[in-house]
Amino acid sequence: MTEPLDLTGLQRRLAEFAAARNWQPYHTPKNLAxxxxxxxxxxxxxxxxxxxxxxxxxxxxxxxxxxxTDEVADVLAYLLQFCDVLGIDPLAALDAKIARNERRFPxxxxxxxxxxxxxxxx
Amino acid sequence: MTEPLDLTGLQRRLAEFAAARNWQPYHTPKNLAxxxxxxxxxxxxxxxxxxxxxxxxxxxxxxxxxxxTDEVADVLAYLLQFCDVLGIDPLAALDAKIARNERRFPxxxxxxxxxxxxxxxx
Amino acid sequence: MTEPLDLTGLQRRLAEFAAARNWQPYHTPKNLAxxxxxxxxxxxxxxxxxxxxxxxxxxxxxxxxxxxTDEVADVLAYLLQFCDVLGIDPLAALDAKIARNERRFPxxxxxxxxxxxxxxxx
Amino acid sequence: MTEPLDLTGLQRRLAEFAAARNWQPYHTPKNLAxxxxxxxxxxxxxxxxxxxxxxxxxxxxxxxxxxxTDEVADVLAYLLQFCDVLGIDPLAALDAKIARNERRFPxxxxxxxxxxxxxxxx
Numbered sequence: 001m002t003e004p005l006d007l008t009g010l011q012r013r014l015a016e017f018a019a020a021r022n023w024q025p026y027h028t029p030k031n032l033a034x035x036x037x038x039x040x041x042x043x044x045x046x047x048x049x050x051x052x053x054x055x056x057x058x059x060x061x062x063x064x065x066x067x068x069t070d071e072v073a074d075v076l077a078y079l080l081q082f083c084d085v086l087g088i089d090p091l092a093a094l095d096a097k098i099a100r101n102e103r104r105f106p107x108x109x110x111x112x113x114x115x116x117x118x119x120x121x122x
Numbered sequence: 123m124t125e126p127l128d129l130t131g132l133q134r135r136l137a138e139f140a141a142a143r144n145w146q147p148y149h150t151p152k153n154l155a156x157x158x159x160x161x162x163x164x165x166x167x168x169x170x171x172x173x174x175x176x177x178x179x180x181x182x183x184x185x186x187x188x189x190x191t192d193e194v195a196d197v198l199a200y201l202l203q204f205c206d207v208l209g210i211d212p213l214a215a216l217d218a219k220i221a222r223n224e225r226r227f228p229x230x231x232x233x234x235x236x237x238x239x240x241x242x243x244x
Numbered sequence: 245m246t247e248p249l250d251l252t253g254l255q256r257r258l259a260e261f262a263a264a265r266n267w268q269p270y271h272t273p274k275n276l277a278x279x280x281x282x283x284x285x286x287x288x289x290x291x292x293x294x295x296x297x298x299x300x301x302x303x304x305x306x307x308x309x310x311x312x313t314d315e316v317a318d319v320l321a322y323l324l325q326f327c328d329v330l331g332i333d334p335l336a337a338l339d340a341k342i343a344r345n346e347r348r349f350p351x352x353x354x355x356x357x358x359x360x361x362x363x364x365x366x
Numbered sequence: 367m368t369e370p371l372d373l374t375g376l377q378r379r380l381a382e383f384a385a386a387r388n389w390q391p392y393h394t395p396k397n398l399a400x401x402x403x404x405x406x407x408x409x410x411x412x413x414x415x416x417x418x419x420x421x422x423x424x425x426x427x428x429x430x431x432x433x434x435t436d437e438v439a440d441v442l443a444y445l446l447q448f449c450d451v452l453g454i455d456p457l458a459a460l461d462a463k464i465a466r467n468e469r470r471f472p473x474x475x476x477x478x479x480x481x482x483x484x485x486x487x488x
Contacts, residue, residue, distance in 0.1 A: 010217065013220050028177050031177075033165045033168075034169075034400060037165070040159035040197075042282075046155075048279050049275060052152055052153070055151045056150055058208065068208065069210055069218075072215045073218065075162075079198060079201070082165075082194070085178075090194055091127040094194075098199070101139065148415045153414055156278060160407045163281075164407075166400055169400075170400045173296070174296070254464070274413040275418070277412075277413050281409070288403045296396060303454075312454065316454055317459040320459070323438065323442060330434065332425075334439070335371040339376065340435075341443065351387060
């Protein structure tokens, strides 16, 4: 694989893959958003009966680990294809969101006992 | 923003953001996978009553477009945090997945009428 | 099957089924909500590449129809188990919600051209 | 409310509600499945940062309890509407599924140490 591993390169390979199979008519933003959510749920499924502690050790389970990696790939694939068809830059979107969240959720001071008591951003 | 817009840089900022607010105890793989799927569903929600044609024009709707971009950022944020806590490289995972799919779904030849008739990879 | 087909009877059979297999420790509200959303996504998966028209004919497809019915059963099963562990009456909840929505979304009059133009309740 | 609280009655009220607002064109099986999964995710969202123990006490939280009941209503509403447009009987579907699962997952005998160690039906 000589192609560099960056989002843009992967996005181009995904677009070529879909085009070569005439899948573009299926790749409406609505369908790609649904497919993204389906793959995210397949990731949830791996964890649904695990305790928090078991979930932290999931990559040590040789039957679960490759499934986790595979679902990560599927989520990223649909996210990139979704962004591609709509002309959205996912890195710029996240950069702007982090900046916004830094203003919305100021870091508590050292004497502020509330730190970590609540977790409610979205 | 002098920090370069790459996944690793964004991932580090997300980790610092969570650490500064003492949110790491909440960020089990199980919880992050759930949060990822919740954000993916918020993206679906924007499209749920749209026709395929309307969904293709969503970025021309000034009330919907920023919501779409915002949900893309949320999905990517949780995906990167999930990968961070489990030590998964999302780009390598997707690269391997595309290579696998290229073998699983060979490009149909010019006379193969089945091209585009079915769409079933996952 | 002499047991009557009502929600309460099905709910009791589901509870007995889980108890006989010692599955109650897994059936926290959090896990059951996740399992419910996973099953709902498996229903979405059946439809994700279909056009609206194809989706309306899904029960005429002998390979898809039993999957649809099966996923409906799974969604209902987890919804009933979720309600059981939390003491929620799903029929009363829906009855109250419909009454609320009837107030929130008054029926448009005969001359009100807006009827059907928007669809935004949740 | 003199109407009896049964699934069929609620299903009829939901159908009348949608018809009075000319919402039927939006209510394709594909869209209703998506809406169902979105509501299931809104239920997950309430639990996403809670520990298993906190999730068991959610109905004692006066800010969370009505949200939980409301999301249960939404999930059931879309499930019933989905079944209505496709002519599926959800109670019969669940009855058949439970019978199938009773064969797939036999109850372990008293000396079978595996009871409860695994939880993998779907």
